[in-house]
Amino acid sequence: MTGAYHDHSRARGNRPAAPATNTGPIDFGRRVAVLRLLGGRLSLRFDLRSLVTGVILLLSTAMIGAVSLASGKFPIPLADVFRALHGTAGDNIRMVVVEWRLPRLLLAFLLGAALGLSGAIFQSLTRNPLGSPDIIGFSAGTYTGALAVLLIFSGGYYETAAGALAGGIITAAAVYLLAYHGGAQSFRLIVVGIGISALLGALNAWMIRQADLQVAMSAAIWGAGSLNGLAFEQVWPVLLMLALIVPCLLILARPMRQLELGDDAAMSSGIHANRLRLMLMICGVALTAIVTAAAGPIAFVSLAAPQIARRVTRLAGVALIPSALVGGLLLTTADWAAQHAFGVQLPVGVMTVSIGGLYFLWLLLREARQ
Amino acid sequence: MTGGHDSAKGKLEAQGVTLRYDARTIAENLSVVIPDGSFTVIVGPNACGKSTLLRALSRLLVPSAGQVILDGKAIAGYPSKQVARTVGLLPQTSIAPDGITVADLVSRGRYPHQSFFRQWSQEDEVAVASAMAATQTTELSNRPVDELSGGQRQRVWVAMVLAQQTPILLLDEPTTFLDIAHQIELLNLCQDLNAAGRTIVAVLHDLNHACRYATNIIAMKDGTVIAEGPPAAIMTEKLVEDVFGLRCMIIEDPVSGTPLIVPKSGK
Numbered sequence: 001m002t003g004a005y006h007d008h009s010r011a012r013g014n015r016p017a018a019p020a021t022n023t024g025p026i027d028f029g030r031r032v033a034v035l036r037l038l039g040g041r042l043s044l045r046f047d048l049r050s051l052v053t054g055v056i057l058l059l060s061t062a063m064i065g066a067v068s069l070a071s072g073k074f075p076i077p078l079a080d081v082f083r084a085l086h087g088t089a090g091d092n093i094r095m096v097v098v099e100w101r102l103p104r105l106l107l108a109f110l111l112g113a114a115l116g117l118s119g120a121i122f123q124s125l126t127r128n129p130l131g132s133p134d135i136i137g138f139s140a141g142t143y144t145g146a147l148a149v150l151l152i153f154s155g156g157y158y159e160t161a162a163g164a165l166a167g168g169i170i171t172a173a174a175v176y177l178l179a180y181h182g183g184a185q186s187f188r189l190i191v192v193g194i195g196i197s198a199l200l201g202a203l204n205a206w207m208i209r210q211a212d213l214q215v216a217m218s219a220a221i222w223g224a225g226s227l228n229g230l231a232f233e234q235v236w237p238v239l240l241m242l243a244l245i246v247p248c249l250l251i252l253a254r255p256m257r258q259l260e261l262g263d264d265a266a267m268s269s270g271i272h273a274n275r276l277r278l279m280l281m282i283c284g285v286a287l288t289a290i291v292t293a294a295a296g297p298i299a300f301v302s303l304a305a306p307q308i309a310r311r312v313t314r315l316a317g318v319a320l321i322p323s324a325l326v327g328g329l330l331l332t333t334a335d336w337a338a339q340h341a342f343g344v345q346l347p348v349g350v351m352t353v354s355i356g357g358l359y360f361l362w363l364l365l366r367e368a369r370q
Numbered sequence: 371m372t373g374g375h376d377s378a379k380g381k382l383e384a385q386g387v388t389l390r391y392d393a394r395t396i397a398e399n400l401s402v403v404i405p406d407g408s409f410t411v412i413v414g415p416n417a418c419g420k421s422t423l424l425r426a427l428s429r430l431l432v433p434s435a436g437q438v439i440l441d442g443k444a445i446a447g448y449p450s451k452q453v454a455r456t457v458g459l460l461p462q463t464s465i466a467p468d469g470i471t472v473a474d475l476v477s478r479g480r481y482p483h484q485s486f487f488r489q490w491s492q493e494d495e496v497a498v499a500s501a502m503a504a505t506q507t508t509e510l511s512n513r514p515v516d517e518l519s520g521g522q523r524q525r526v527w528v529a530m531v532l533a534q535q536t537p538i539l540l541l542d543e544p545t546t547f548l549d550i551a552h553q554i555e556l557l558n559l560c561q562d563l564n565a566a567g568r569t570i571v572a573v574l575h576d577l578n579h580a581c582r583y584a585t586n587i588i589a590m591k592d593g594t595v596i597a598e599g600p601p602a603a604i605m606t607e608k609l610v611e612d613v614f615g616l617r618c619m620i621i622e623d624p625v626s627g628t629p630l631i632v633p634k635s636g637k
Contacts, residue, residue, distance in 0.1 A: 026495060027512040036492070041487065041488065043492075251486060261465055262464045264430060267430050268428050268457075269478070
């Protein structure tokens with residue numbers, strides 16, 4: 001496979017005998033690699049900087065992951081952590097690493113990636129860095145749905161997840177319909193979304209106030225966004241939902257990029273703009289709902305991840321996979337810090353607001369200075 | 371329907387279409403044939419339905435009555451990517467994503483030729499390179515689009531729609547926002563493309579440009595076609611007064627020999 005990678009200047013696919021064209025190589029202003037296989041039936045163009053960035057992000061996540069598997073009330077040497085993952089460590093160490101700490105780490109990465117993806121979707125749809133689900137009300141809506149199930153029907157995990165999804169979809173539909181005026185414009189969508197978000201915030205607070213003290217306490221803690229006490233039984237449904245949504249998104253990624261050129265340009269290149277928008281919104285809301293159901297509304301990751309990804313990859317527009325990787329790294333880092341950096345366990349939502357907020361502020365200041 | 375030109379064969383035509391946005395009707399029972407291989411220019415006062423007609427011809431707007439015919443079949447019956455490989459549109463406004471480079475943007479024009487597995491074929495590469503060469507944007511290819519001047523940017527958008535390699539090219543006010551030299555440059559490019567075999571349909575505001583470059587003019591007012599045909603045959607002082615409410619004199623363009631519209635002063 002590696003033999004088929006080329007520097008773009010020599011890109012001729014695997015057909016060395018292909019007739020030379022009278023046009024030179026295209027200078028994209030970035031290093032790209034072209035892969036052409038099966039007589040041209042399969043052809044891909046890779047952006048090298050994004051590939052390298054992706055690998056670095058994954059390696060960083062793995063490092064943070066190893067550290068967080070090692071740290072805790074029972075500190076475990078890194079060597080034993082790897083042995084536990086291999087299955088060659090003693091029972092006690094295996095239990096701490098694999099059964100207590102690993103599911104939480106996996107969830108932090110998966111949920112972070114889901115938030116990054118959903119942020120990327122909505123920022124692409126609204127063509128605005130503020131158009132992320134936590135700003136335009138969808139996160140608040142999933143929380144409302146989950147709270148309603150939790151407080152009124154005292155539902156379990158799956159009922160809460162379903163409630164979150166329903167709440168998110170109803171909120172998305174409401175925001176979309178209220179903002180619709182011969183096509184949903186991004187600015188209207190954001191303004192309406194911020195309004196709805198505030199309304200739902202009030203509703204959520206009222207619902208918690210109406211509930212029993214015990215239920216209200218746990219709902220409020222959960223409402224800050226926390227990965228405390230999550231085990232493998234919470235990993236599987238998240239993994240299953242992602243296995244359904246991510247392949248759809250990989251297919252929708254190219255039309256999504258095309259839609260960023262504006263409805264007219266997208267439609268004249270053969271895209272059903274409204275149908276595509278609907279499918280992307282459903283995927284985005286579902287991703288937010290997965291997170292809310294599993295860990296409560298975790299703020300800022302979906303706002304910050306796509307923008308951070310855009311700056312480290314220097315890609316145009318928002319890119320799904322880098323956003324997912326940045327989201328995963330952000331949440332694993334935030335969760336490690338929430339557990340160990342301050343002596344007391346904080347909800348990870350508190351950390352994401354702090355880390356994500358600070359980083360975003362820095363980015364905005366840097367932008368403003370340029 | 372005046373204009374004495376013979377019934378030209380058209381690949382693209384509108385048959386009795388009614389065009390409306392929500393409740394607002396722009397045109398009713400409008401029929402237009404785009405002669406194959408022509409450089410057709412649509413002229414008319416503001417809000418006469420020129421751009422709306424262009425949107426209908428490119429399937430961006432679905433007529434509430436009548437139909438648009440492409441190659442003898444209703445355009446609505448085609449798969450949308452197939453339409454996009456036949457009819458290209460340069461919209462009035464498009465958005466360049468932040469930080470996108472010229473070559474990357476021009477490559478987006480290849481979308482209807484690509485699929486999940488065919489994302490960057492040899493043909494894509496050749497089409498993008500020749501579209502940039504035709505619009506003289508090759509030397510800009512690695513530059514971010516947001517750093518370019520208005521004229522350069524418009525050339526890049528034209529390159530993008532050229533890379534789509536459609537036999538029919540629709541341009542919605544392509545010269546707006548360009549200075550006079552860039553306007554002429556763009557129209558010359560369209561003329562070259564037309565000479566190379568593409569059918570061009572453009573909405574233009576400047577009647578003199580229309581007369582000089584078009585092989586076929588469609589003059590519209592209030593959603594109806596007032597006249598249709600080669601500039602020399604249809605462009606009369608009476609037509610200009612009927613369509614635009616402007617009194618003028620028509621003389622021969624000393625350079626091209628086409629009609630030249632000179633507005634009269636006073637009422």
